[in-house]
Amino acid sequence: MVVLGALAAATLPYLLRSNVPSGLQLPHVDSGTYFSDTQLDRARDYERFLELDWILSQVALVVVLALYAARGERFVRESAAGRIGTGMLLGMIGLALVWLSKLPFGLAQLWWERRHHVSKQSYVDWAFGNWFGLGAEFLFACGVILIVMTLAGLLRDRWWLAGVPALLGVGLLFAFVQPFLLPDLHRLRSPALAADAKRLAREEGLEQIPVRVEEVHKFTTAPNAEAVGLGSSRRVILWDTLLDRRFKRKQVDAVIAHEFGHHRRHHIWKGFLWSVLFAIPVAFAVTEVARRRGGLQDPRAVPVALLVITVASLLLLPLQNTVTRRYEREADWVALQTTRDPAAMRSLMRTLAITSRADPNPPAWSYVLFQDHPTIVQRIALADAWQQSRAAAR
């Protein structure tokens, strides 16, 4: 707790620093101004189903992992792999159960997305096309268990003193190599957009960060973009669904500027610092609960550790969403300052909401639980606020 407190005191001022003016008042925006009643009804209908599906899947997940925590010990006898190897087996079985428990809800989600023409994936592709990714997850879990159980064998309950930095090191490494692992990337093919991207990068002081396009149109119609990588591996990734003529050039410019904003404000690094703050109490909780099963050096503790991590992640979700919403808001602000085009930002938000069937103004519970970005209405209001602050400054 002392370590956590000291870390929080040292890092929070930096993590909470923002270039969005602190007293900024967002003007009221009526969603009816931008969307028809039909569009709003359709978006609400679409999102409520997905949210219900997600809640049910999480309930099922917790129930399955609770059963596994209670009865998973018996799989110890299915192993001849020694302490750590058996821990790996139990960890992988846990992931397998997670996959199985999510399967029906994932299928329901796919059915719903296909029904609304958001996903183009076939059921067979969805069920069997991602086994490679599942294998990579298994491998990653084995690496984590190897680190944790080795350290727990040496340091017992103080494993986290070395374990948390080691795991974050692995996370950093993964964040660094992630851009190189993304399949089907290519450069911007439109010379005009490529020139815009260069100009925006120059204006944000990020000339060395390239913009790449990821081919996803075979699987989905939903538009998206992301800022990935660390240091020299930093990239801005645009899904090719943003470039299929549903979005105007100025709207895509706003997206690019937003993603550059994440890099400019070091949001990926800040996300890691938040991970440290979150990881320490979770590690503490895992250690406490695992102690009743002989400690984390004992493979029998792995199922219960999985349950604790899952429950802790769910409990921390609203807090995580608060953090990411703050950074998304800041990236929007950076984009507005770079493009100086609030109209493009407003129209981008409108098109984004329509193409991805997002509810522009979701209810409070949905906002707290699910929204890792500000709502569409809030983002339009931010563009209005930026315009007003600029007018006042003149």
Added chain:
Amino acid sequence: MPIRLTIDDDLQRSRLTVFFRLLLAIPHLVWLSLWGSLAILVAIASWIATLISGRSPDMFHSFIGSYLRYSTHVLAYLFLAANPFPGFTGRPGYPVDLVIEPPRPQNRWVTGFRIVLALPALILSGLLLGGGGSYQGAQTGAGATAAFLGWFVCLARARMPAGFRNLIAYGLAYSAQAGGYLLLLTDRYPNADPVQHLPSESEPPHPVRLTVDDDLRRSRLIVFFRLLLAVPHFVWLLLWGIVVFVVVIANWFATLFAGRSPASLHGFIARYSRYAVHVYAFVFLIANPFPGFTGRPGSYPVDVHFEPPERQNRWLTGFRLFVALPALLLAGALATVLYVVALFSWFVVLSRGRVPLQLRNLGAYCLRYSTQANAYVMLLHDRYPYTGPAVPLAPGPAVAEPDHAA
């Protein structure tokens, strides 16, 4: 077993007839195809009669039985499992022969869906024997590969190696049971257990000995995700294998120079080979538990013992890769069998929670052979792998299972 193979062969072969074996067999192959066409028509009639009366009529049973016996004679001759030119009537008395029991009542459901039910057995038969098999043809069957290699040995030594003959005989026995099942001679499913077909078969002393001490029980959940669970082992096997590759090259130079493999290199390679056996036994469902990552002896139900380093022939060491080619060819054919056996086992285990003894034993045989072949290539010794379908069961109480289990 209602259809079983008998062997009365002294392994002696005539070089001249072996050299021209394929040409000499042509009249038999023509006659076999003609008889086979008729046998199919009779089998259809027998299928209808068995569906109605619950039993194959004696006349049909006798006709198809003679055809099956004749085809076994011809294939034994063609694949060098026997020496004399066979007769054209399928009469009993050939050195590799079939004993077929008289007709018995058959389950009508099993009769009705016979073609579908027979498919797995026919696939396995094609892989075990080749040549006339229904899967990939003669080139890839283990028996056909043994016959191809045996042809050269017979020309050189006028004698068929016992291991080759026994492997071919095992393939013939299983294929005969698969054919008999398809053609309604019996409703007993073919048994793939080498121990059942060749009970007297035992492995001659060998410096690489596999042991299987397994109770056939399998965890359904772990079997369902078996390949994914093995991913960390595959990665570790690959990383360790890169080091072993370098060590094997060093071992080759050392053995060529000193006439024996240095104990440290021998131990390192043996450890890796044992680990690989543990992993493959897990992946191919020959054993149940998740293996360790160190290849420690005695840590896994399917284990392998390596004799300490012995003197090795320098000529054999120098040309090891070339000398090992036939063994690697056969190991490749048996690896295909192993893949298919594991696939069949996977489905069975998911429904029954146990792996069938026959499939486990067949898998263990394939694994034993490939382990011996790999150990030969990696210069752990200079004894050639034994080809016969001896199953390396651990001493102790046998695991009982009715032989009609699929």
